[in-house]
Amino acid sequence: MSAIDSTPRLAARGLKAGYPGRTVIEGLDLEITPGRITMIIGANACGKSTLLGVLARLRPPLAGRVELDGKDVATLSRRGFARTVGLLPQHPTAPDGLSVAELVSRGRHPHRGVFQRWSATDSERVDEAMAWTGLTELADRPVGDLSGGQRQRVWIAMALAQDPQILLLDEPTTFLDLSHQLEVLDLLRELNRTRGTTIVIVLHELNLAARYADELVVMSQGRIVAHGAPSDVLTPAVVSEAFALEALVMPDPLTRTPLVIPVPGGAHAPADAN
């Protein structure tokens, strides 16, 4: 597994994070397993998006550090970091009229100097990314004219053109119907299996997370409640603790991954309402 050995390791140590006057995460340690798909789940406001933002260097930690191969990421150049770690945030915006190909091309930024011209390699990577996400036919179309599912593929293609070894995604399936959610997750899994890209996804949909993740990180109130393979981690006790939800957990009849079924009439107080 040499591809996985050479993949950089992203880790958080003694992390404290949040906003001025409000600490969301305190004393958090996490090692992202290289070459695997890790999904971060938890109730609203449990700190999962904050954690992803700090891992992606969107905001600096209040204390502790994020490490890439043992080096504090705050010491790395921003473009250098972006060549290794890509981010697909929740609400990216595209200017009106911008074509698919040109939006995907913007993913090449970390690989080019400010005064450096577009290269043949840049074209090759962008073509690959579009072919791979099935967008070649749509290359000249304005992004604004596409459907929600197609648009999400465009953003993923942009992240692919960036060619990162670690890709972080914040709820990439929000606002998509079920079949498009599956399409996006299939695409990400194929990316992980063929290129060995480490993928970290914040996801709301528990059963899809259990189906697609190699590892689950379950968060509650800024702490990690459980971390491991979905079948080990997703127990009624953990679901109850993280989501304040009384649920039955049984193997998915098709994939044998855990399936969370809320008990009718059972307790389901929002976890943040205590």
Add this chain to the structure above:
Amino acid sequence: MSVQEAAVAPGSAVEAVRSRTHRRGVLVLAIVAGVTLVLAGVALSIGDYPLSPEQLWRTLWGGGGRIEDYVVFRVRMPRLAMALVVGAALGIAGALLQSLLRNPLASPDLLGISGGSSVAAVFALLVLGTTGPLLALAAFGGGLVIAILLLAAGRAQIDGGYRLILAGIGISFLCIAVVDFLLVRAKVEQAQMAVVWLTGSLSSTPWWQVATVAAVLAASVPAIVASARWLPLAQLGHATANGLGVRTGAVRYVAVGTAVLLTATSCAFVGPISFVALCAPAIARPLLGRGALGIGTSALVGASLLTAADLVAQYALPGTQLPVGVVTGALGAAFLLWLLAASKGRQLL
């Protein structure tokens, strides 16, 4: 591996799209440059001593008589050059601010930068009795102060430019109030001088002023090129831009700083010429389409707009020369109303 299999059929898709965008850009630039050239030719030809195209051509190549030389090189050329350079500077400033704030209403005049220059210049003129280069310096300083205030106001925010724009509109009104106060207290003749400066005028431009604005424009080129590279990424939102290794905070400083430098320098010599910075990118962007920033095209459109406005200012009313600011103001206001009506509330960017 399917990644390789799927990739790169002969004829790259992205190259095809890029070259289509490129061809359109070149075509638009050529057309706008042609319009600018024609306007420049007209500006050099007409006037109290009209020149035929042949006469003008001969004079430009050093074959003109003494009167022709004087009229072309001493009277009309500096005025034309100032219109071109200031128009380009304002067009670039507008394009930078509109791209950064993703708002077609962002422009240095609406953000209060010109207002700051006006207050400082009118104060220097009326209270301190300053004229000439020192007046220009005061105007520049005033614009800079406002820009620093704006950057401080917009620093805390994560995304979008609404706070910056609202702060700018507030500052604009404050500046108008201060200028009015100064004018009301001044003697009539002095107030007259101040009002002429305030409307913006290109008449009696000496070459050194043209050279100064041109030098500042040339010095800004690296910052403009860097902005043109970063702004398309900043437009994708704070988080996406950061994920691609772009520090949106730094982009904001570079783009706003450059826009202020260009606006304040122009304002220092020709007064706060309104609406060119607003209109130029609004014309350039739809011509280019495809989500382009249109910084270079905006520069050329701005140069054409100001040259055309100055022609109107000089010759529209027989016997009277209007300050060019009156013309840009009137044309610009109409254009702004049309823009609001036509875009139906949709963001243009």
